[in-house]
Amino acid sequence: MKCPYCGFTQDKVIDSRESKEADSIRRRRECERCNRRFTTYERLDEIPYMVIKKDGRREKFDRKKVLSGLLHSCQKRKVSATQMEQIVDAVESSVVDSAERERSTREIGELIMDRLKDIDTVAYIRFASVYRDFKDVNEFKLELEGLLSGKDSKGKRTGR
Known part of the structure; x- marks a missing residue:
């Protein structure tokens, strides 16, 4: 994942939690270069075939x-x-x-x-x-x- 602050692509996941609706996963990440934290969300691909x-x-x-x-x-x-x-x-x-x-x-x-x-x-x-x-x-x-x-x-x- 690319850091939104410095653009570095190496990070570590600090915390992962499922959303209340169980339709996404929230991840807290920490950039390995600037040590700033940011949040990402993972969702299922909802576009049908x-x-x-x-x-x-x-x-x-x-x-x-x-x-x-x-x-x-x-x-x-x-x-x-x-x-x-x-x-x-x-x-x-x-x-x-x-x-x-x-x-x-x-x-x-x-x-x-x-x-x-x-x-x-x-x-x-x-x-x-x-x-x-x-x-x-x-x-x-x-x-x-x-x-x-x-x-x-x-x-x-x-x-x-």
């Missing part, structure tokens, strides 16, 4: 929503709870580790589909049909053909 929806709306990232979508896609499939949890963990890590506070649903959906495709192709198709909002049987057919040929619907080579 946001998801940009297809229509431009922004929502707080909700891990439960990701898991819910996976549960629907994987219903009656041999996808374990552990595998679904790993996908959700990967998505959450991607959101939290990003330099940006906002991620698009497109990025999140693609990440889920990439992982789901390697685990269970039926669950993948179920998820893709909702995520990509297939309008008719032809779009569904194109996705299936791409999956069978080893490419996704955008022509990218898959790992199969």
